[in-house]
Amino acid sequence: MEAASDPPGGGPRPNLTRVRTPRSVGESAIKVLLFVAALISVATTVGIVVSLAAETIEFFSQVGIFEYLLGTKWTPLAGGDQKSFGVLPLISGTLYLTALGLIVAVPLGLGSAVYLAEYASPRARRVIKPVLELLAGIPTIVLGYFALTFITPVLLQGILGIEVQIFNALSAGLALGVLILPVVATLADDSLRAVPASLREGAFGLGASKPQVVLRVVFPAALSGIVAGLVLAASRAIGETVVVLVAGGASANLGIDPRESFQNMAAFIAQTARGDIAAQSVEFLTIFAVGTTLFVMTLILNAISIRFVRRFQQVYE
Amino acid sequence: MKQVTERPESSSEGRSAESAAGAGPVPAGTQTGNGRTTGPGTDPAAAGGGTAKPSLDTPPVFEIENLNVRYGDKLAVHDVSFGIEERRITALIGASGCGKSTFIRSLNRMNDLIPSATVDGSVRYHGQDLYASEVDAVLVRKRIGMVFQKPNPFPKSIYDNIAFGPRVLGMDGDMDEIVERALRRGALWDEVKDRLKTNAFGMSGGQQQRLCIARALATDPDVILMDEPASALDPISTGRIEDLMFELKERVSIVIVTHNMQQAARVSDMTAFFTVVVDEASGHRHGEVVEYDETEKVFTNPSDERTEAYVTGRVG
Amino acid sequence: MSVAEAPVARAVVRGASSGARVREILFPAALLMCIAFAMLALVVLLVDVAVDGIPVLSADFLTRFPSQIFPERSGIQSALVGTLLLMAVCAVFIVPVGTATAIYLEEYADNNRWWNRLIEVNIQNLAAVPSIVYGILGLAFLVRGPLELGRVVLAGALTLGLLVLPVVIIVGREAIRAVPSSIREGSMALGATQWQTIWKQILPGALPGIATGVILALSRAIGETAPLIVVGAAAFARFNPNDLTNDPFSALPIQILAWVQDPQDEFRALAAGAILVLLFLLLLMNAGAIYLRNRFEQKW
Numbered sequence: 001m002e003a004a005s006d007p008p009g010g011g012p013r014p015n016l017t018r019v020r021t022p023r024s025v026g027e028s029a030i031k032v033l034l035f036v037a038a039l040i041s042v043a044t045t046v047g048i049v050v051s052l053a054a055e056t057i058e059f060f061s062q063v064g065i066f067e068y069l070l071g072t073k074w075t076p077l078a079g080g081d082q083k084s085f086g087v088l089p090l091i092s093g094t095l096y097l098t099a100l101g102l103i104v105a106v107p108l109g110l111g112s113a114v115y116l117a118e119y120a121s122p123r124a125r126r127v128i129k130p131v132l133e134l135l136a137g138i139p140t141i142v143l144g145y146f147a148l149t150f151i152t153p154v155l156l157q158g159i160l161g162i163e164v165q166i167f168n169a170l171s172a173g174l175a176l177g178v179l180i181l182p183v184v185a186t187l188a189d190d191s192l193r194a195v196p197a198s199l200r201e202g203a204f205g206l207g208a209s210k211p212q213v214v215l216r217v218v219f220p221a222a223l224s225g226i227v228a229g230l231v232l233a234a235s236r237a238i239g240e241t242v243v244v245l246v247a248g249g250a251s252a253n254l255g256i257d258p259r260e261s262f263q264n265m266a267a268f269i270a271q272t273a274r275g276d277i278a279a280q281s282v283e284f285l286t287i288f289a290v291g292t293t294l295f296v297m298t299l300i301l302n303a304i305s306i307r308f309v310r311r312f313q314q315v316y317e
Numbered sequence: 318m319k320q321v322t323e324r325p326e327s328s329s330e331g332r333s334a335e336s337a338a339g340a341g342p343v344p345a346g347t348q349t350g351n352g353r354t355t356g357p358g359t360d361p362a363a364a365g366g367g368t369a370k371p372s373l374d375t376p377p378v379f380e381i382e383n384l385n386v387r388y389g390d391k392l393a394v395h396d397v398s399f400g401i402e403e404r405r406i407t408a409l410i411g412a413s414g415c416g417k418s419t420f421i422r423s424l425n426r427m428n429d430l431i432p433s434a435t436v437d438g439s440v441r442y443h444g445q446d447l448y449a450s451e452v453d454a455v456l457v458r459k460r461i462g463m464v465f466q467k468p469n470p471f472p473k474s475i476y477d478n479i480a481f482g483p484r485v486l487g488m489d490g491d492m493d494e495i496v497e498r499a500l501r502r503g504a505l506w507d508e509v510k511d512r513l514k515t516n517a518f519g520m521s522g523g524q525q526q527r528l529c530i531a532r533a534l535a536t537d538p539d540v541i542l543m544d545e546p547a548s549a550l551d552p553i554s555t556g557r558i559e560d561l562m563f564e565l566k567e568r569v570s571i572v573i574v575t576h577n578m579q580q581a582a583r584v585s586d587m588t589a590f591f592t593v594v595v596d597e598a599s600g601h602r603h604g605e606v607v608e609y610d611e612t613e614k615v616f617t618n619p620s621d622e623r624t625e626a627y628v629t630g631r632v633g
Numbered sequence: 634m635s636v637a638e639a640p641v642a643r644a645v646v647r648g649a650s651s652g653a654r655v656r657e658i659l660f661p662a663a664l665l666m667c668i669a670f671a672m673l674a675l676v677v678l679l680v681d682v683a684v685d686g687i688p689v690l691s692a693d694f695l696t697r698f699p700s701q702i703f704p705e706r707s708g709i710q711s712a713l714v715g716t717l718l719l720m721a722v723c724a725v726f727i728v729p730v731g732t733a734t735a736i737y738l739e740e741y742a743d744n745n746r747w748w749n750r751l752i753e754v755n756i757q758n759l760a761a762v763p764s765i766v767y768g769i770l771g772l773a774f775l776v777r778g779p780l781e782l783g784r785v786v787l788a789g790a791l792t793l794g795l796l797v798l799p800v801v802i803i804v805g806r807e808a809i810r811a812v813p814s815s816i817r818e819g820s821m822a823l824g825a826t827q828w829q830t831i832w833k834q835i836l837p838g839a840l841p842g843i844a845t846g847v848i849l850a851l852s853r854a855i856g857e858t859a860p861l862i863v864v865g866a867a868a869f870a871r872f873n874p875n876d877l878t879n880d881p882f883s884a885l886p887i888q889i890l891a892w893v894q895d896p897q898d899e900f901r902a903l904a905a906g907a908i909l910v911l912l913f914l915l916l917l918m919n920a921g922a923i924y925l926r927n928r929f930e931q932k933w
Contacts, residue, residue, distance in 0.1 A: 014443055014456075014539070015456075016442070016453060016456045017452065017456075018453035027827065027828050031737075031741055034733045034734070034737035034741060035741070037733030037734050038733070038737040038738060039752070040798070041734060041756050041798060042751065042755050044770070044795050044798070045758070047770050048762065048769070050773075051769060051772075052766075052769060055773070108667045108671060110667075111664045111666070111667025112664070115661065115664035115665055115668055128668055128672075131671070131672055134919075137915060137919070138856075138912075139911060139915070140856065140858065141886045141893070141908070142856070142912070145682065145901075146681055146682070149681060149685065149905075150677065150681045178674050209653045209656065209657055210660075235763075238763070239762075239764070239766070241763070241764065241765045241859035242886075246894065266763055266859065269765050269863065273862055273865075279777070287769065287772075287863075294763060298766075299761075299762075302757070302761040306754075427822060430817070432744070455825075455826050456824070459823075462823065463818075465815060465818060465822075467815060469815035471816060471820070481833070481834075482823035482825070485820075485823065485824065485825040485826070486823075486825075532819075536823055
């Protein structure tokens with residue numbers, strides 16, 4: 001303001017020196033406050049690790065680590081001599097159910113993504129995208145209900161005539177497939193659309209047909225992004241609780257017959273936490289040991305996914 | 318982050334004494350350590366740095382000495398030294414990538430917003446080093462306004478665009494009056510007085526740019542920096558902005574980056590020519606000032622052949 | 634080219650092109666089938682739930698308390714109230730914390746500092762942690778342990794809040810990033826401080842996006858079952874929680890789970906009815922998000 005009223009010919013030296021006003025103190029305080037808010041997410045991770053580690057260590061003071069990791073019988077809630085803490089059936093059950101889900105979701109999800117990215121008109125996209133989002137937004141308890149009341153009795157036992165148990169891996173696996181299909185489709189669609197148009201045009205210029213361009217040029221170019229999406233989808237399936245709890249049943253099964261009942265780690269945790277067990281009992285501690293196992297598995301998968309995403313970004317940025 | 322190679326030059330008492338002295342021509346503080354005044358005229362040191370000497374007889378608003386700007390470890394502007402005079406229009410010309418924009422953004426510390434940018438050397442504004450540790454960049458920008466290449470009105474009404482600056486600076490007075498005065502000075506009042514409450518995004522590009530100039534004027538700055546203000550505009554809008562600059566220079570100093578040499582020749586009193594220098598060893602490119610002089614001299618009788626090549630259109 | 638060769642060449646060309654043409658039709662057709670399957674799954678699911686659930690829907694269903702013995706006198710009042718309370722408290726937690734974190738990471742954090750990179754990687758990782766693990770965190774730290782809140786709404790809401798916080802942060806950051814830097818520069822060049830620039834220019838521009846992120850987060854939280862199981866939400870609650878820190882609470886997904894697992898068909902129908910209520914709430918939230926996006930989104 002003063003500058004404007006000064007006569008021409010050199011103004012007074014302006015004072016630009018920083019002074020501590022309430023406003024400048026406020027600015028610094030706000031920055032600190034925002035930083036503290038950002039730390040809450042770090043505290044969450046620390047909290048998860050601490051809560052898991054403390055009780056897991058306690059668990060391993062009562063159960064041998066090799067008995068846990070290598071044992072093939074998982075009956076921690078049984079009475080007396082029947083108790084056994086071999087986690088392998090839970091891990092294999094988790095992977096088995098995830099594999100079933102992926103068998104459903106990978107071809108269907110990728111097919112949907114390729115159609116969306118390469119063939120769909122803008123209008124078709126505007127219809128299909130929201131449907132996928134809607135599917136992605138269905139709560140998993142609803143998928144569990146669907147598996148138990150439709151997939152098992154109507155689809156598997158009825159239409160397909162497969163003699164499955166009431167709780168079975170096939171039904172839970174199909175529901176998991178429906179659960180992660182939108183994840184696969186959405187992430188693959190993003191990766192495909194990130195492939196530069198010049199690459200497509202180059203291939204078309206060489207006389208390639210559209211399926212050739214899509215399969216041999218665009219798809220390979222988007223592969224690392226697609227794989228990252230698949231890994232993420234797999235980690236969703238590995239960590240899923242309710243679908244398996246409702247449709248998969250409660251037996252830790254080391255077998256491979258999809259008509260039988262299977263349980264995964266997350267469903268075991270939920271089932272045990274719901275039960276009436278004493279705190280600090282070894283049954284209670286299994287929640288944390290299995291939780292740690294699950295947490296580590298998803299962490300590794302996520303690290304793999306992030307690595308793939310990085311590689312993907314390097315190519316086109 | 319900022320590396321400032323500046324000695325403490327005057328005590329705070331000295332400073333307040335100068336302020337009290339009022340409108341002296343060149344405050345004592347502009348006397349630099351090696352005993353020369355850095356005003357225009359005679360500057361052997363600057364000439365040694367490849368910089369010619371300005372000659373108009375007005376006090377400097379900026380004295381730039383050995384300024385280097387880096388992005389990360391990449392040098393963008395190298396060893397720039399010259400003085401920018403008060404209440405004149407100073408044009409910065411040169412080919413793309415020669416550091417003009419980087420340089421002009423170092424005059425109001427807009428480069429602070431780029432985390433990797435570091436500045437050394439000194440930029441003195443009315444004798445005070447802008448990069449001294451005790452200087453508040455917010456106070457700097459309050460006095461040194463800026464207009465950008467692309468018009469960047471806020472997504473608010475015309476009125477709120479103008480009032481934003483005065484409001485955040487806590488200026489008192491009747492806001493309606495402040496807004497009207499700024500719009501009049503920006504030569505926009507007659508066009509928009511009936512739709513002050515409408516969204517600024519509905520204006521034409523030229524109007525938006527004049528709004529941005531009026532917005533900068535609303536806080537009564539002492540200097541306005543313009544980074545290619547007309548490059549996105551049609552010739553008529555460009556002409557209006559040039560007319561506006563002539564009116565404004567009675568009260569403010571203007572520094573303008575432009576690609577358009579006719580524009581530089583038309584509007585400016587002084588011209589600095591920047592060029593790209595390729596470091597032979599590393600292959601890195603950075604900008605340097607080749608020549609700084611009265612505009613007429615730069616365009617009719619340049620002393621450096623690179624300037625001549627550029628202004629006659631042989632390169633660039 | 635001789636006359637004799639010409640028909641052969643033409644035949645070859647035609648053969649190749651008709652084979653290619655078949656592939657060019659079959660390939661997208663197969664892809665379309667994939668999408669059709671996804672859509673079919675959604676439709677069958679919704680029909681399955683609707684057929685079972687619509688008959689039990691009534692005003693009484695909403696206002697009665699659940700029963701383990703008499704399906705015909707059962708309702709979802711306590712579960713519905715519990716869910717609404719959970720969402721309200723969850724929103725109060727995630728809106729400030731999520732927005733503040735997004736602002737910090739976009740506007741203040743210097744990525745050359747290891748702690749800022751740590752925060753960022755950490756949020757990416759948190760987004761992939763299974764929800765049941767958040768339940769364990771809630772059990773160990775909120776229900777028991779340091780905070781010892783007990784099995785109350787506050788503990789459940791905070792657990793869900795931590796679970797969906799990454800969603801708010803990630804979407805919020807995108808919204809902030811979408812505000813062009815020219816706005817930031819324009820504001821700073823007028824002498825506005827960093828916070829004035831954020832508060833008066835960037836946040837208003839990013840608000841629709843942030844709100845969408847919050848709704849997205851809440852619509853994820855409202856359907857979460859696993860963490861609430863571990864935290865100890867009750868099924869068949871005979872009363873509503875009167876306050877957030879003392880009373881036990883129920884929630885729709887928990888009540889649905891309890892009914893789904895009951896072998897009696899009448900109870901399964903109640904589960905379907907409750908699912909319809911849950912889906913309706915979800916629909917409401919998504920409609921809200923779409924409305925916000927269309928009505929307030931700033932075109933730059």
